[in-house]
Amino acid sequence: MPALNATQPPxxxxxxxxxxxxxxxxxxxxxHGHREIVSRSVEGxxxxxxxxxxxxxxxxxxxxxLEDCVQPGDRIATLAWNGARHMExxxxxxxxxxxxxxxNPRLFPEQIAWIINDAGDTHMFFDLTFLPIVEQxxxxxxxxxxxxxxxxxxxxxxxxxxxxxxxxxxxxAGKSRDVTWGNFDERTAAxxxxxxxxxGNPKGVLYSHRxxxxxSLTSLQRDSLxxxxxxxxxxxxxxxxxxxxxxxxxxxxxxxxxxxxxxxMDGPSIYELMDAEKVTFSAAVPTVWLMLKQYLEETGKRLxxxxxxxxxxxxxxxxxxxxxxDDYGVKVFHAWGMTEMSPxxxxxxxxxxxxxxxxxxxxxxxxxxxxxxxxxxxxxxxxNGNELPRDGKTTGHLVVRGPAIAGAYFKNAGGNxxxxxxxxxxxxxxxMCPLGYxxxxxxxxxxxxxxxxxxxxxxxxxxxxxxxxxxxxxxIGLAHPKWDERPLLVIELKPGQSASREDILAFLTGKIAxxxxxDDVAFVEKIPLGATGKLNKLQLRQTFRGYTWPEQAxxxx
Ligand code: AMP
Numbered sequence: 001m002p003a004l005n006a007t008q009p010p011x012x013x014x015x016x017x018x019x020x021x022x023x024x025x026x027x028x029x030x031x032h033g034h035r036e037i038v039s040r041s042v043e044g045x046x047x048x049x050x051x052x053x054x055x056x057x058x059x060x061x062x063x064x065x066l067e068d069c070v071q072p073g074d075r076i077a078t079l080a081w082n083g084a085r086h087m088e089x090x091x092x093x094x095x096x097x098x099x100x101x102x103x104n105p106r107l108f109p110e111q112i113a114w115i116i117n118d119a120g121d122t123h124m125f126f127d128l129t130f131l132p133i134v135e136q137x138x139x140x141x142x143x144x145x146x147x148x149x150x151x152x153x154x155x156x157x158x159x160x161x162x163x164x165x166x167x168x169x170x171x172x173a174g175k176s177r178d179v180t181w182g183n184f185d186e187r188t189a190a191x192x193x194x195x196x197x198x199x200g201n202p203k204g205v206l207y208s209h210r211x212x213x214x215x216s217l218t219s220l221q222r223d224s225l226x227x228x229x230x231x232x233x234x235x236x237x238x239x240x241x242x243x244x245x246x247x248x249x250x251x252x253x254x255x256x257x258x259x260x261x262x263x264x265m266d267g268p269s270i271y272e273l274m275d276a277e278k279v280t281f282s283a284a285v286p287t288v289w290l291m292l293k294q295y296l297e298e299t300g301k302r303l304x305x306x307x308x309x310x311x312x313x314x315x316x317x318x319x320x321x322x323x324x325x326d327d328y329g330v331k332v333f334h335a336w337g338m339t340e341m342s343p344x345x346x347x348x349x350x351x352x353x354x355x356x357x358x359x360x361x362x363x364x365x366x367x368x369x370x371x372x373x374x375x376x377x378x379x380x381x382x383x384n385g386n387e388l389p390r391d392g393k394t395t396g397h398l399v400v401r402g403p404a405i406a407g408a409y410f411k412n413a414g415g416n417x418x419x420x421x422x423x424x425x426x427x428x429x430x431x432m433c434p435l436g437y438x439x440x441x442x443x444x445x446x447x448x449x450x451x452x453x454x455x456x457x458x459x460x461x462x463x464x465x466x467x468x469x470x471x472x473x474x475x476i477g478l479a480h481p482k483w484d485e486r487p488l489l490v491i492e493l494k495p496g497q498s499a500s501r502e503d504i505l506a507f508l509t510g511k512i513a514x515x516x517x518x519d520d521v522a523f524v525e526k527i528p529l530g531a532t533g534k535l536n537k538l539q540l541r542q543t544f545r546g547y548t549w550p551e552q553a554x555x556x557x
Contacts, residue, residue, distance in 0.1 A: 019213035021190055022095040022181035024253050029055040032229065032255025038277055039083040040262035040269070042127045043155050049084045051252060054091070057084075060175040061092025067175070068146055070122065072097030072184070075192060077121035077144075079105045079112070079130045082239050082260040085150050085168060089125055090239070090248055094190045094209070095181035101192040102240035105130055106531040113140040115194050115202060119410070125150055125168065129263050131157060138162045186210040192410060193242055195339045204410025205339050207243070215342040215404035216249035218375035223349035225281075225310065231256040232277055232305070236265060236284035237313070241532050242343035245283055245312065245335075256281075267295025271303070278305040285313035285533040289320050290471075296328065306330050310347075312337060314534050315440060315458045318367055319466040325363065336369035336440060338426060342404040345378065345426075346370040346438055353435060367462070368439040369430070376402045377423075380432055385419055392433035395441050395454060399423035429454065446537050448477030448487050455487055455516045460508065461535075464489060467507045469497035472527045474535045475518060478547050488547060489518035490540055492527045520550055 017023075028035070033052035041047045049057075065076065076093040078100065080086045093100040101119050103112055112133065116124065121141070125148045126134050134147060138161060147162050152169035159165075190209045194202035219225045225247075227233065233256045235244040243249070251258050259277045261270060270292055274282065289311055296302065309324060312335035324330040337343035348370035354362050372378050380388045380396035388396040401423045408417060418424055429442045441447075441456035448455040457475035464473035472492040477485035491504060501521040508517060522544065528536040 018182065018184070018186040018209070020094075020182040020184070020186055020188070020209040021212050021249060022091065024213065024216065024249050025051070025055050025058065025091045025095075026181075028252035028255055032252070035229075035255050035257050037084045037087065037258045037260065038273075039085075039260040040264055040273060041083060042081060042129055042263055043151060046273075047084060051255070054084060054087055056177055057172065058088045058091040058095065059177040059179050059181075060172040061088050062096045062179045062181065063175040063177070064172045065093060065098060065123070066096060066179070068123070070096070070098050073099065073189065074123075075099045075101045075119045075121045077101040077103050077116055077119065077124045078240070079103050079124065079126040079133065080150060080239070081127055081129070081263045082235055082244065083127075083262050084260065086239050087248060087258075087260075096179070097184050097188055099189045099192050099206070102238075102243075104194070104238075104240045104531045105133065109133055109136050111202070113137050115204075116141045116144065118201075119192055119194075119204060122146070123148065127151075127263070128155060135161050186213070191243060193240070193339050201413075203413045205242075205406050206410045207342060207404075211342055211404040212243070212246070212249055214375060215243075215246050215344065216253050218373050218404065219246050219250050219344050220253065221373050223371075224344065224347045224373040225250060225283075227251060227254045227256050227281070229255045230280070232259060232280045233257065234259040234261060234270075234274060234277075234279045234282040236261055236270065236282055236288050241313070242337070242339040245310070245337070245343055247283065267291045271295055271299075271301060274303055274306060275301075279303075280305055280307045281309070282306065283310040283312070286311055286316055286320060287472075287529065287533045289324065290317075290465075293320060293323055302328060303330065308333060310335050313532060315369070315462055316367065317462045317465045318363075321366055322363060332366060334366050334368070334370060336428075336438070340406040340424060340426075341376070341400065341402075344373070345376055345400060346372050348437075351435055365437065368433075368437045370438065371436045372400075372438075375404065376400060378432075378438060379423070380430055380438075381423075390432040390434050390436070393431055395429055395431045397444065398426045398428045398430040398438065398440070400426055446476070448475065449485050450477075450480070450483045450487070450515065452484075453515075457487065457537075459512060460487060460489060460516060460518065463508055463511045464491065464504065467499065467504060469493050469499040470504070471495075472535075474527050474537060474540055476537055476540050476544065478541070478544055478549075480519070480549065486549070487516070487518040488544060489521045490527060490544070491521055491523050492525070493523065520547075522547075 028051040037049045123146045148166045150168045156167045191207040235247040308331040310333045316334045321332045334348040337345040354365045378400045388394045430440045432438045460475040461473045471494040474490045475487045480486040504521045528539045530536045
């Protein structure tokens with residue numbers, strides 16, 4: 001503990017307590033040591049561990065890493081699902097000042113190899129599921145000194161192609177728990193996560209201990225995630241997607257029970273675990289909520305313990321929001337954020353002004369991405385960086401700043417990313433209302449610009465997925481002879497359902513401005529999704545490049 005600085009009058013006289021993440025787990029061990037972390041293991045069975053166990057095993061991980069010559073600042077990579085072992089590594093690596101680098105296994109092997117090499121990872125811990133990928137990666141990533149398969153000897157494969165392979169349970173077995181955690185500057189790097197990067201190479205976001213701790217305190221505000229010791233939390237959002245939205249820190253900070261779904265994220269598996277463990281809170285992207293809703297509808301099952309869910313990553317479709325709230329009694333919170341923001345930026349908690357207007361107004365307002373919590377500042381600006389009015393209709397570039405928001409990318413990729421006032425351009429286009437609610441209308445690069453005016457692809461998509469036959473929808477802007485760009489609506493139908501172009505357009509009519517109505521509807525077997533489950537519009541724009549608009553659509557405009 002640094003000495004109190006009593007000699008310099010401008011400073012306060014409070015204790016200096018570096019905000020390092022090991023303190024979160026220390027708190028959980030002392031105050032909530034018996035609370036459980038329940039994981040569906042990759043090997044199959046459900047595994048139960050407590051925060052006290054997690055703490056003990058994470059310390060063994062630290063010793064094992066130190067004995068393997070890991071130095072502060074070294075990058076320790078994971079290719080792993082949500083489970084207790086992944087959490088042990090998280091705290092075991094961060095506690096000794098190493099950097100835990102979560103790699104998204106849904107990327108292509110070449111992208112994974114590129115990221116591992118760019119990060120300069122020295123160790124790679126991976127789940128059994130990813131053995132085939134790692135067999136391809138090993139020779140392409142020469143800087144990785146140790147590959148560790150996250151299982152026990154009983155499940156280890158016969159010696160294969162991977163050099164320097166260790167088996168996790170043997171790697172940490174019998175290791176000392178007597179290790180020093182923390183005791184370094186709170187600005188020390190703690191975690192690394194590459195952005196999805198739909199254009200160009202992915203860029204690394206390097207979180208610090210301080211930013212992680214502040215982000216979890218911010219997210220524990222009641223109008224944000226607002227966890228309590230009463231909660232049973234299932235992060236379906238993967239740990240490799242921006243720290244599972246910070247839940248790995250905020251859940252132990254309050255001693256909430258954690259339920260980890262492992263590799264099984266289909267409707268029946270999620271339902272089974274939620275029901276058995278009485279999950280009260282969960283967070284995931286809309287695709288997951290759509291799958292679970294379909295399962296509940298097919299089976300007539302219900303989730304009586306589930307109190308609230310957070311939907312983020314892409315905009316929540318109205319049909320999902322209303323169904324969870326009205327049919328299943330689950331409160332839906334719509335959040336917005338990005339990897340660069342640790343990731344939470346705004347949250348759709350309802351203010352009294354809307355509550356007074358009744359349920360319908362509240363639910364319509366929840367379709368917006370919400371308001372920032374203390375710790376995030378946001379505004380919208382024009383192309384020249386001038387602030388735009390918060391009038392609920394003027395759209396502009398959404399810029400943000402705060403202590404848990406990136407100030408630069410890893411290795412300074414992309415150079416300076418802040419404006420003169422320290423704001424980071426999110427790449428999102430949004431408007432804000434006088435009460436501070438922000439609504440994303442598009443990614444700047446997905447905006448459809450028709451005759452110089454912006455059309456919101458997100459609005460069109462959200463309404464389209466409300467059509468009973470539609471499983472998923474994507475609106476993209478394509479070149480048009482008269483208007484520069486016009487929207488094409490790409491539709492994936494639910495299995496066994498049918499709908500025509502005219503049905504879909506009739507469904508949209510009256511729900512959006514007339515000039516926003518897509519000029520055509522294309523039906524595809526499957527809408528491509530990116531590595532974090534979002535619509536892959538880049539791929540769709542490539543697929544439909546050179547599209548010929550129907551004659552009547554061109555003539556009508
Ligand atoms: P990622 O860093 O991969 O999580 O991507 C962040 C981006 O996802 C944001 O900049 C938004 O474009 C998008 N996004 C996240 N949450 C939402 C939301 N609730 N509504 C619309 N877009 C969202």
